[in-house]
Amino acid sequence: MNRILSHQEEPTRLPEAPASTGITGATPLHGSGPETIHLSEGKYGPHQVMVRSGTSTFVVDEPIGAGGLGAGPSPFDLLSAALGSCALMTMRLYATERVWPLERLVVRVSHDRPTLASRDKFLKEIQIVGDLTNLQRSALLEVAMRCPIHLTVARGSDVETRLLDDSDVSESAVSRASHMRGMLEACKAG
Template identity: 30%
Template sequence: MSEQKIVHIHIPKDELYTTTLTAGKHELISDEPENVEGGTDQGPDPYDYLLMGLGSCTLMTIKMYAKRKEWKLGDIFLELRHNKRHAEDCANCEDPESKIDVIEKELIIKGDLTDEQREKLLDISKKCPVHRTLQSDITIESMLSKEH
């Protein structure tokens, strides 16, 4: 069984959206952009963090695979975009609830690699644990904790 991940998220009562995220000894800030009423853009928004988690896992997975194969991998870059769009077979496209989330991943691979190796790395990029989690059936169990 894999280790359970625990992160702590906190918004103090005097903040509107600026959120402190803690994972072990690491602390990050999240916020809404200024174009959202009350947002102060003190940090990336939650979807930015979602994309960053997917992107960092993707590149780490590619790097591990290429290292194991002893391929001459140079710098690797990934640009991710998130948007909501209607499915191609949308029955009721006027309903905003009919939109689906789409994440586009554009991979740039530097290094002395063949086209076949690059295609294999693209395939490997789809097998990182976060990618697989996002494409699986996810259960989120929400509960209230007693006040401390």
Template identity: 40%
Template structure:
């Protein structure tokens, strides 16, 4: 497989397991899979693990960039994420009123000698990470079968 151009991700069957996929970017390669309980070989993170990882890494990077720029003494950020589905009627902040919705629960811990105002500002900045914004807005996925 040739290396994709920057900004492109190529996913192909890895050939080693029923669901195992080879993921390639311009500079990295790794496997994704389903757990054994779902018929996979557990050779890599699941698709939802990767989605949560994208949000978590973007969150931590965005917070780090802001803290560095503002001289906030942030030592480390830990982001814990979970994905589940909930009934729309149980969601207070959602526009959709019927059916099921995906929900991501994100818990962020800031380590460092931070006051409450700095912690609040870092939590506010976390909401502005680009992946968060992408997932929070309407997404159009265009599929072209070739």
């Protein structure tokens, strides 16, 4: 089932916002260093992966037609979701800080790469609903293009891969709210 969540639909428990942000329900900003995600093979399908972050656990899988069990989003689904959700969250934060009459945001992300050697292409389509001026709409579009995940994808990244011994594998997962820090920085840049 596809469902679009609006900003009015809140999770059951929101952490307190740090005083410096002025935003109710924001994730506390703490720590430095890398965030860590722990991944391991799932038990039920050849492509199923169990993912644990510092705050949640979920399954990644391939669709049934591609040899998976369809138990979760595919890796490219997650990448597109990261790009779209970051844009949406950053626009909402920006509008909330400015007390703009933004009613609803909808983002759709399409991803295409015909071959492994091809350059990836993402299309981010954004619907902004509310009694906003053209200047406010433009500012929201600009901040969406400064969101942390957009910048990560657009700039490219350095990826290092290491082979570990059996004794070196840690099951720890660490979240440090670096995404929230990045969104706050994107909002202040505008």
